[in-house]
Amino acid sequence: MERISLKKSNLFKVATVFLPLALIPLFDHNPYHLDLFTTVGIYALLAMGLNVVVGFAGLLNLGYAAFFAIGAYTYALLSLHWHCPFWLGLPIAGLVSMFFGFLIGMPSIRVRGDYLAITTLGFGEIVRIAFNNLDAWTGGPNGLLGIARPKLWVPSFEGGLHFETWSFSVNPAPYGYLVLGLVAGTACLLLRLSDSKFGRALVAIREDELAASCMGIPTLKVKLYAFGVSSFIAGIAGCVFAAKQTIITPDSFDFVLSVLILAMVVLGGLGNLWGAVLGAAVLGTLPELLREFADYRMLVFGLIMILMMIFRPQGILGGQLIQRELDVRHKESADGAS
Amino acid sequence: MALLEVKGVSKHFGGVSALSRVSLCVEEREIVGLIGPNGAGKTSFFNCLTGLLKVDEGKILLGRDQRVLSGMSSDRILEAGIARTFQNLRIFRNMTLLENVAIGFHARTRSGLWDAFVRSPRARKEEKMIFDQSRELLRFMGLESFGNEIAANLPYGHQKRLEIARALASSPRLLCLDEPVAGMNPSEKEALAGVIRKIREKNIAVLLIEHDMKVVMPLSDRLVVLDEGEVIAEGRPQDIKNNPRVIQAYLGEG
Numbered sequence: 001m002e003r004i005s006l007k008k009s010n011l012f013k014v015a016t017v018f019l020p021l022a023l024i025p026l027f028d029h030n031p032y033h034l035d036l037f038t039t040v041g042i043y044a045l046l047a048m049g050l051n052v053v054v055g056f057a058g059l060l061n062l063g064y065a066a067f068f069a070i071g072a073y074t075y076a077l078l079s080l081h082w083h084c085p086f087w088l089g090l091p092i093a094g095l096v097s098m099f100f101g102f103l104i105g106m107p108s109i110r111v112r113g114d115y116l117a118i119t120t121l122g123f124g125e126i127v128r129i130a131f132n133n134l135d136a137w138t139g140g141p142n143g144l145l146g147i148a149r150p151k152l153w154v155p156s157f158e159g160g161l162h163f164e165t166w167s168f169s170v171n172p173a174p175y176g177y178l179v180l181g182l183v184a185g186t187a188c189l190l191l192r193l194s195d196s197k198f199g200r201a202l203v204a205i206r207e208d209e210l211a212a213s214c215m216g217i218p219t220l221k222v223k224l225y226a227f228g229v230s231s232f233i234a235g236i237a238g239c240v241f242a243a244k245q246t247i248i249t250p251d252s253f254d255f256v257l258s259v260l261i262l263a264m265v266v267l268g269g270l271g272n273l274w275g276a277v278l279g280a281a282v283l284g285t286l287p288e289l290l291r292e293f294a295d296y297r298m299l300v301f302g303l304i305m306i307l308m309m310i311f312r313p314q315g316i317l318g319g320q321l322i323q324r325e326l327d328v329r330h331k332e333s334a335d336g337a338s
Numbered sequence: 339m340a341l342l343e344v345k346g347v348s349k350h351f352g353g354v355s356a357l358s359r360v361s362l363c364v365e366e367r368e369i370v371g372l373i374g375p376n377g378a379g380k381t382s383f384f385n386c387l388t389g390l391l392k393v394d395e396g397k398i399l400l401g402r403d404q405r406v407l408s409g410m411s412s413d414r415i416l417e418a419g420i421a422r423t424f425q426n427l428r429i430f431r432n433m434t435l436l437e438n439v440a441i442g443f444h445a446r447t448r449s450g451l452w453d454a455f456v457r458s459p460r461a462r463k464e465e466k467m468i469f470d471q472s473r474e475l476l477r478f479m480g481l482e483s484f485g486n487e488i489a490a491n492l493p494y495g496h497q498k499r500l501e502i503a504r505a506l507a508s509s510p511r512l513l514c515l516d517e518p519v520a521g522m523n524p525s526e527k528e529a530l531a532g533v534i535r536k537i538r539e540k541n542i543a544v545l546l547i548e549h550d551m552k553v554v555m556p557l558s559d560r561l562v563v564l565d566e567g568e569v570i571a572e573g574r575p576q577d578i579k580n581n582p583r584v585i586q587a588y589l590g591e592g
Contacts, residue, residue, distance in 0.1 A: 192454055192455055192457055193451075193454050193455065196449075196454030196461065196465070197440070197443070197449065197454070197465075198451060198454050200433070200437055200440055200441055200444075201444055203430070203432075203433060203437075204430050204433070207430040207431060207432060207433065208429075208430060210390065211424065211428035211429070211430070212441065213412040213413050214388055214412045214413075214416060214421075214422060214428075215413075215416060215441050215444065215505075215508065216416035216417055216441075216442065216508055217413055217441065217445075225451055
C-alpha cells in the first residue's frame with residue numbers, strides 16, 4: 001500500500017522541487033546568474049543520465065562527455081547544413097547519441113568494472129579526437145559556429161490571426177526555462193523508470209549479476225537499455241548546449257567534463273536521482289562562488305571534494321541503499337572486533 | 339514422460355572431469371535428493387542445469403515437449419521452468435524482501451521499457467500483480483512481516499527462505515535447492531522440510547542437494563548419489579542407505 005501511494009506522487013514530487021525554481025528568472029534579472037542557472041540545468045541533465053548507468057546499474061562510464069558531444073555536433077550539423085529547427089533537432093540528437101550508445105555498449109558491456117571504465121574512457125577520447133581532426137565536417141579545433149537558436153511560433157492577432165516566429169536571443173532566461181522543463185521531464189520519467197521492473201532489474205544487476213541472470217533477467221539486454229537511455233539524455237543535453245552557445249569546439253567535451261559529471265553523481269549520492277541534481281547544482285555553482293579565490297579556486301574546489309569524500313562518502317543525499325550497506329559493513333567490523 | 343531428463347552430461351575443467359556422463363530424471367511432483375561426498379560434482383551439476391556452465395557433452399531436456407535446455411542462457415532456462423537457489427546465499431542484499439521476490443517475476447511479465455516510461459495500464463496492472471503475489475509468496479515462506487525490510491538485515495535462516503520465495507516467484511516447474519537447510523538449527527530444518535513438502539503440493543518438482551541425511555532421507559522420494567562426477571547409485575532412500583558402493587564412497591576404502 002505504501003509503495004503504491006509513493007508511486008502516484010512522482011509528478012507531485014518533481015513539481016514541488018522544480019516549480020519554485022521556475023520563479024528565479026522572474027526575480028533575478030542578472031544575466032550572469034541566469035546563464036549559470038542554465039549551465040547547472042544542463043549539468044543536471046547529464047548527471048541524471050549518467051546516474052542511470054553508474055548509479056543504478058553500477059557500470060562505470062568514463063566517456064560520458066562523448067555522448068554529450070555527439071548530441072551537440074548532431075544538432076550543429078543539422079542546423080548548419082539543413083536548417084533543421086531546434087525542436088526537430090532535439091529528438092534527433094538524442095536518437096543519434098543513443099545509436100552510438102548502443103554501438104559502443106554492445107561490445108563493451110560484456111566486460112565489467114575497470115575494463116568497462118577503460119573502454120568507455122577510450123571511446124570518449126576517440127570521439128573528441130575525431131571531432132578535432134575531421135576538419136571538413138566539424139571545422140576541426142575551430143569548431144562550428146552560427147548554430148541556430150531555438151524558435152517559437154507565437155500566435156498574433158494583428159491583421160488577422162497568424163503566427164509570428166520569435167527566436168531565442170542572447171537573453172538567457174528562455175534557455176533557463178527550456179532547460180528547467182527538460183530537467184523536470186527527465187526527472188519524472190527516470191523516477192518512473194526506477195520504480196518499474198527495469199529499475200529493479202538494474203539494481204539487481206548491480207547487487208549480483210549472476211543471481212539476476214538466474215532469476216530470469218536478460219542482463220545484457222537490460223544493461224544495454226540503461227546505456228541507451230543514458231546516452232539519449234546526454235544527446236538531448238548536447239543539443240541544448242549547442243543551441244545555447246551557438247559555437248561548439250571539441251575542447252568543450254574533454255575527459256575533465258566526463259569526470260566532473262561523475263563527481264556530481266558520486267557527490268550527490270550514487271543511484272539517487274535527487275542526489276544527481278543536487279550534485280550538479282553544487283559542483284556547477286561552486287567554481288563561480290569561489291571566484292574570489294582567483295587562481296586558487298580550483299585548489300579550494302579540490303579540497304572541498306576530498307573533505308566531502310572523507311566525511312560523507314555516501315554523498316550529500318546518499319543513495320539510501322548505499323548508506324544502508326555502509327552501516328551493515330560498519331556493524332560487521334564492530335562485531336568482528338568484539 | 340519425465341519432467342526433467344538429463345542424458346549423459348559431461349563437464350571438464352582442463353584435465354579434471356567434474357561430471358562424466360551423468361544421467362538422471364525427475365518426474366512431475368517428485369522430490370529427488372542429490373547427495374554425495376564433498377567435491378562429487380553436485381553444485382557443478384546444478385550450474386550446468388541452470389546454464390551457468392556450458393555442458394561439454396550430453397543433453398538436458400525439460401517437459402512433455404522435450405525442450406533442449408543445454409546451451410541456453412540462464413535467464414532463458416528460468417523462463418523455461420527451472421529455478422534455483424545457491425549454496426552461498428545470493429540474495430540482493432540491499433533490496434527489500436518484496437523487491438527481491440519481485441525480481442523473480444521479471445521474465446513472467448510482458449511490459450517493456452515504454453510501459454515503464456508512460457506508466458501504461460499494462461505496466462500498472464502487472465506491477466500490482468507482482469507485488470500482490472510477492473506478498474503472498476512471502477506469507478507462504480513465513481516472512482510476511484518483513485516485506486519492507488532490507489534483506490541484508492535479516493537473520494540467516496530468513497535469508498535462506500527469502501531465496502526460495504524469490505525462486506518460486508518465477509513459477510517454476512522444477513525447483514533446484516542447493517543445501518537449503520545448511521546452517522540451520524534442528525527446528526528450523528524441520529520447518530523447512532515441511533515447506534518443501536508444501537512446495538511439491540503446488541505441483542512443483544524439487545531437486546535438492548543436501549548433506550544432512552536426517553533431512554534428506556525422509557523428505558526425498560528418490561535419491562541420486564554422485565561420486566567423483568559419476569552417478570554411482572539411484573533408488574529409494576532405504577535402499578541407498580544400505581548400498582555398499584554408497585557406503586564406500588562416503589567412508590572411503592577399507
